[in-house]
Amino acid sequence: MCILQVEQLEIANFLQEHSPFDELPEDALNRLASSVEVAYYRADSDILKFAEPIQDLYVIRSGSVETYRRSGKLYNRLDEGNCFGQMGLMMNRRVRFPVKALEDTLLYCIPVDIYNQFCDEFDDFAEFFGSDENASLRSAVNNQQDANDLTTVKIASLLAREPVTLPTNATVKQAAEVMTEERVSSVLIVDEYKEVEDDTRQLVGIITDRDLRKRVLAVGLPLDTNICEAMSEELMVMDHNAYVFEATLTMLRFNVHHLPIMKKRKPIGVVSLSDIVRHESQSSILFVRGIFTQPSVHDLAQYAKDLPSVFVRMVNEDANSHMIGSAMAVIGRSFKQRLLELAEEELGPPPVPYCFLALGSMARDEQLVVTDQDNALILSNEFDAEQHNEYFARLSKFVSDGLNACGYIYCSGDIMATNPKWRMTLDQWKEQFSEWIEQPNPEALLNSSIFFDLDGVWGRTKWAAKLQSFIADKAQENRLFLSALARNALNRTPPLGFFKGFVMEQDGKHRKSINLKRRGTAPLSDVIRVHALAVASRSQNSFERIQDIMDANILPPGKAQDMSDALEYISMVRIRHQALTIEAGEEPDNNIEPDKLSSFERRNLKEAFQVLDKAQSFLKFCYHSQNRPR
Numbered sequence: 001m002c003i004l005q006v007e008q009l010e011i012a013n014f015l016q017e018h019s020p021f022d023e024l025p026e027d028a029l030n031r032l033a034s035s036v037e038v039a040y041y042r043a044d045s046d047i048l049k050f051a052e053p054i055q056d057l058y059v060i061r062s063g064s065v066e067t068y069r070r071s072g073k074l075y076n077r078l079d080e081g082n083c084f085g086q087m088g089l090m091m092n093r094r095v096r097f098p099v100k101a102l103e104d105t106l107l108y109c110i111p112v113d114i115y116n117q118f119c120d121e122f123d124d125f126a127e128f129f130g131s132d133e134n135a136s137l138r139s140a141v142n143n144q145q146d147a148n149d150l151t152t153v154k155i156a157s158l159l160a161r162e163p164v165t166l167p168t169n170a171t172v173k174q175a176a177e178v179m180t181e182e183r184v185s186s187v188l189i190v191d192e193y194k195e196v197e198d199d200t201r202q203l204v205g206i207i208t209d210r211d212l213r214k215r216v217l218a219v220g221l222p223l224d225t226n227i228c229e230a231m232s233e234e235l236m237v238m239d240h241n242a243y244v245f246e247a248t249l250t251m252l253r254f255n256v257h258h259l260p261i262m263k264k265r266k267p268i269g270v271v272s273l274s275d276i277v278r279h280e281s282q283s284s285i286l287f288v289r290g291i292f293t294q295p296s297v298h299d300l301a302q303y304a305k306d307l308p309s310v311f312v313r314m315v316n317e318d319a320n321s322h323m324i325g326s327a328m329a330v331i332g333r334s335f336k337q338r339l340l341e342l343a344e345e346e347l348g349p350p351p352v353p354y355c356f357l358a359l360g361s362m363a364r365d366e367q368l369v370v371t372d373q374d375n376a377l378i379l380s381n382e383f384d385a386e387q388h389n390e391y392f393a394r395l396s397k398f399v400s401d402g403l404n405a406c407g408y409i410y411c412s413g414d415i416m417a418t419n420p421k422w423r424m425t426l427d428q429w430k431e432q433f434s435e436w437i438e439q440p441n442p443e444a445l446l447n448s449s450i451f452f453d454l455d456g457v458w459g460r461t462k463w464a465a466k467l468q469s470f471i472a473d474k475a476q477e478n479r480l481f482l483s484a485l486a487r488n489a490l491n492r493t494p495p496l497g498f499f500k501g502f503v504m505e506q507d508g509k510h511r512k513s514i515n516l517k518r519r520g521t522a523p524l525s526d527v528i529r530v531h532a533l534a535v536a537s538r539s540q541n542s543f544e545r546i547q548d549i550m551d552a553n554i555l556p557p558g559k560a561q562d563m564s565d566a567l568e569y570i571s572m573v574r575i576r577h578q579a580l581t582i583e584a585g586e587e588p589d590n591n592i593e594p595d596k597l598s599s600f601e602r603r604n605l606k607e608a609f610q611v612l613d614k615a616q617s618f619l620k621f622c623y624h625s626q627n628r629p630r
Contacts, residue, residue, distance in 0.1 A: 008033045011108060014061065018081035020128035024118075032118065037109045041101040048099040054088040056109040063105030067097040077102065086129045089115060090274070119274060123185050123209035126274050155247045155261055156240040158276070159269035163260070165190050168204060172216050172230050173223035175207050185209045186258045188267050189231050203267050205231035208258055237262050238271075241544050243323065248276050249288055249330055291334040292341075297402045300338060304406035307331065308582045311369045315579035321571035322543050325366040332362045332408065333457045336375070339402040340458045343395045351388045352380040356399070356458040359415065363455035364525070365541045366571075369578055370588050373400065373408040374415045374450060376422040378463045383425050392423055415450055426463050430470055437474050440484035448485060449526060452533070453540055468538050475533040479623075482534055486623035489526035490616050494609035495519045513591040516574040520609065524567050527615045530623065531555070542567060559618065566611035569604055573597075 012033035015021035021029060038061075041047050047065060048054065064079040075097055078084055087096040089112050119126040165188045166175060175187050189205040207230055215221070215230040236256050238247050240263040247259055257273045287310045294300045310331070314324050340356055359374035361367045377392060396417035404410050417423055424432065433451075436444040452471055456464030475481060495514045514520075528542045528549070537548035543564060550560045578588035594602055 008036075011036050015059070015108070018059070020122075020125045023124040024122060028118070028122070032110065032114060035111055035114045037111075039107045039109050041105045041107065043101055043103045043105075045101050046098070047101055047105075047107070048085065048088070048095045048097075050096075050098045051094050054085055054093055054095050055112050056085060057083060057089060057112070057115045058085045058099075059083050059108040059110065061106040061108050064102040065099050065105060066102050067099050069097065083129075086115075090129070120183055120185070123213075126185065126272075129274065154240070155238055155242050155244050155259075155271060156263070156268070158244065158271050159261060161269065163188050163267045163269050165267070166227060167192070168226075168228055170227045171223065172207075172212060172221065172225045172227055175227055175230075176212055176223075179209065179212075184270075185272065186270055188260060188270065189227060190267075203235065203237070203260060203262075204228075205233045206235060206258060206260065206270075207231040210257075235260060237267075239263070240268060241539075241541075241547075243326060244276060246326060246330060247271060251276065252289065288331055288334045291331070291338050294338060297339065297342060297405060300335065300402065301405040304335070307407065308369055308588070312579045312582050315575055321568050321575060322365070322541070324575055325361070325364075325368065325571070326541075328367040328369065329358075329362045329365040332367050332371070333358060333455075335403060335406050335408065336399065336457050339399045340395075342402070343398040346398065347391060347394055350395070350459075351391055352382050353460050354379050354392065355456045355460045355463040356417070357464060358455045358457050359450055360453055363453045363540050366521075366525070368575060369582070370590060371408060372411045373403045374411055375400070375403075375417050376415070376451070376454075377417045377424070378429055378456075378460070378467070379423060379425045380460075381425045381427050389420075389423075393418070393420070396423065426466070429467055433467070433471055434474060437471075437478050437481045440481045442488075445484055445488040449488070449529070452529065455540060465538075468540070472533065472536040472538050476536040482530060483623045485533070486530045486619045489523065489530055489619060492518060492523040492526070493616065494523065494612040496606070496609050496613060512595070513593045515590050516570055516577070516592055517590040520570040520612065521567065521574065524563065524570070524612050524615065527612070527619050528563060528567075530619060534623075555618070559615070562611045563615055566608040566615075569608045570612075573601065573605055 008030070012029050015033065016024075016029055021032070024032065037056075039058075041063075047058070060078060060080050060082050062080055064077060065084065066077050067075045067084060069075050084097070084099055085095075088094055093112065119129070164178060164182045164184050164186075166178065168189060168191050170189075179185065179187060186206055186208040188203060189207060190202045191204045192202055205228065207227060211230050211232060216223075216225065221230070236250055236254050237260045238250060240261050251257065251259055251273050259271045260267045261269045261271055287306070290303060291300070294303050311324070311328065314327060319327070336356060336358065344350065355378040357363075357376040357378060359376060361371060362374070377396065379388075379392065400410065400416050400418045410416065415422065436448050436451075440448075452475075454464055454467060456462070525542050528545050531549045531554065532539065532545035535548055535552035535554060537545050537552075539545045539548050546560050546564045546567075549555060573592060574590060577592045578590075581588040594605070597605065
C-alpha cells in the first residue's frame, strides 16, 4: 500500500467516528477521504476572516479553535471532530464567523464541490448541516439579531425547479430511480382522481431519501412495494405568497425538512431546510422560538413584556407593513399554540377533536402591537354538549385568560371561545355562515366583518380551510349579500372634509387626532374583503386579496394597485407612530396628530385617504344592486 493510500485510510477511519460522516456508505467515505486536503495552523493564528471567500468545509483533526461573531464577540469553541465553515458555504461562500486557532491545530479541508455533492446525495449529511438539532441552523437563528434588515423575500423565490412528482401507483424503486435521475431528495405523490377536499387538492404525500432508507431498506421491503406504503401522508404545506421567515418557523416548529409550496391548491415546488439556511434570510425568529420554551402561563406573560421591543426593532429595520403584520400574527398564533399545549397538559387530551380559530387581524396577518383577542372553536361533529362542553369551556377560559395576561386583552364584544355562542361543530359553523349570508341583517353583517377573516392555529386546522372555501363559494353566489356587505363597508369613512382637509376628533382624549385604524386601515380592509368575496378569493391577507382581485380583473385599471399603495402607506404611518410611542415610554395607540407630521407625510396621507374615498364610491356603484359587479 502506498503512503498516499495509508493517509487516505487514516482520514477515512477518523471521519467515520464523527457525525455526519459516520452515516456515509463505505465507498462514499473513501471517496471523500481521497478529496481531503490537510492544513496546519499555529496557536493564535487566524484561520478564517469575516467576509473573505471560503471554499472548504473544515473538520478539526487535532487541536481546537474559537469562532466569533462579526462584532468580535466569542461565539463558540470547537475541538476534535467538530466542523466549521458550513454557514459560509451555504451563504454566498463568504465567511460568516471568523475563526482563530486556540492551540496548534490540524484541519481536514473538504472542497465545497464535494460538500455540495454529498448534501445532494445523502439526506442525513445535508440535514446535519441544516437541521434544527445542528449548530448551523441554530447559528442562523441565533444570529438574526445581527441582521441589518428584515427580508421581504417570499418563499416561492427559493424554488429552483418545478416539483418532481409520481402517481400513487408507482413503486419505491421508481421513486429511487427518479430521485437519482433528477438529483432531488424528495418526490411528491399526487392523485389525479382525488376529490377536492381542501387546499392541498391532488397532493397526497411525499417520499424522501430518509423515507426510503428507514421505511424500505431498513425493514427489508421489496423494491416493487407501492410508494404509498413508504410515503409521509401528514403534510405541512406553505402558500407561495408566504415569506421565507414563515416557512422557517413552520419547519422548525413541526420538525419537517421538506415543505411543498402551493399555488392555487397545486404544488409548484419543494423547499428544504437546507434551502432556507442557504438563503440569507434576515428576519428575526428568536422571539417565536422562545415562546415555546416557556414552562407556564406566568413565564409566558413575563416573556410577552419583550414583544413591544421586538415590534420596534422590526420597524427600525425598515420592514414593510406586510412583513410586520405577518410577524406579529405569527407571534400571536405562537402564544395561542403554547397556551393550548399548556391547557391540554393540565386538562388532559380533548374528548373530541377541535380546531382553535384566530379571527380578524391575526387571521389576516395584519396584527400590530395594539390588539385584543378574537377567537373561536370548531368542534368535531361528534361533539356532545352534555359530555364534552365542560372540557372546552375550561380550555377556552385557560387560553383566553392566558392571552389577556400576555397583553392580548379580552375582546370587549365577547368574540372569544369563552362565549358558548362561538363554540360550534363544523356543520353548525357552516349553518351559521349560511344564515349570515342568506339573511344579511345588521347583526349578520357585523359578524361577517369579523368571522369572515379566520385562520386555524391549533388542532384540525384543515377545518378552518374548509370553512374558508365554504364562505368563498357561498358568498360569491349571493349578490344580495355582497350588496348588503358593500353598503356596510361604507359606514366608516376616511377623515376628509368637503375640501379634502383632515377631519379630526373634536373632543375627548384624542382631540385633534385621527384614528388610523378606525378611519383608515379598517374601512379599506372592508372594501377589499367585499371585492375578494365577489371573486371567491380564499386569501385572508388584504394584500393577497388585492392580488386575487387584480387577477380577476373586476376593477378599472390601476384601482387595485392604488388600494394596495394606500393600505401600505396608512399602515406604515400607523406602525411608525406606535413604534415612536413605545420608544418614548408611552402606551401605543392608533391616533396620530397630523400637525406633528411633515408636510410630505401629510400630503401622502391625504392622498391615501382619497384613494379610500374613491374606493368606497366605486364600491357603492359596483354593488348597488343584486347584479354582478360592473
